[in-house]
Amino acid sequence: MTQEHKRLRSVVKGVGSALPKRCVSNRELEREVDTTDEWIVQRTGIEQRYIAGDDETTSTLGAAAARAALATADCLAEDIDLIICATSTPDYTFPSAATMIQADLGITKGVAFDVQAVCAGFVFAVATADKFLTSGSHKRALVIGAETFSRILDWRDRTTCVLFGDGAGAIVLEAQEAQAAEGTAADRGVLTSQLRSDGRHRAKLYVDGGPSTTQTTGHLRMEGKEVFRFAVGQVTDVMREAFAATGTTADDLDWFVPHQANRRIIDASAQKLGIAPGKVVTTVQFHGNTSAASIPLALSVACADGRIKRGDLVMIEAIGGGFTWGAVIIRW
């Protein structure tokens, strides 16, 4: 008798987040930067952001988010055999933030590494973890998005410094058998991931320093209008492909949790795909753009307030520097 081998799915067991102690409102920023609350809210929807203090780094925020995710997953640190941290602002050029978080959590087994795809980092990290878990090589993963973008902002450049904030979010993924051998869209877990990159767009969004060029950390530079145009014009391709790969449509989605860069980009992308406004999770007003941390922060908010529930169909989607972009559909 042949035994049926069911495929594995990466199922979300828990989610958590962490923010720096200091919250900075637009009004407070007005004192330091030539800007206004009205300009920021109208152009971006951002009302406040959190800024890391000297004692707060990407890895300390990431470790705090990981602990919160482990608590909701009812898992111990020792149950984890894979840690992937998405970040463009690690504490040091090396070692990775992931290995620092691993040590902070007291984990000595398994593997830990960073993924760098700027604001799309968390989507890339979930897709990467899913490949490890569904191959059967690893059992339980912490996937973290953690950033301290305040450290790479040029605070004299009002066109960029008002947009970003610091923070971290994390999820625990566990390899579980799907209901059927081939897997269906009714399974819990990651159902598909669609990733893209196109390096020709580097000059539109980049950091002007690094170890191999200037030997400095550098500052973020951005052509805001160009990024906006690409984000709304192109990014929906991966979302369409994610729907096609799972045989689902915008109507089947319970929640759309996009990268939180700008309310106008979020609204325009949802509208283009026919996703009802009531299904869109928006937290950019509270956190600003926290790059790779923005999606797990938003997931954490929407799980804590009871919106995202077990069995819900959730799409996460992001675009970041490079450009890099991607979408993942998860049944919670």
Ligand code: ACO
């Ligand atoms: N406060 C007040 N005025 C400002 C500010 C500010 N912080 N920044 C720019 N201005 C002024 C400009 O100087 C300009 O003045 P002028 O008309 O006298 O020359 C005016 O506001 C309009 O500037 P624009 O750059 O045309 O403003 P725009 O409407 O394009 O909005 C923005 C700028 C918000 C950056 C927009 O282009 C955008 O949202 N782009 C998307 C970029 C983004 O979200 N990136 C996030 C990082 S990438 C990612 O996460 C994927």
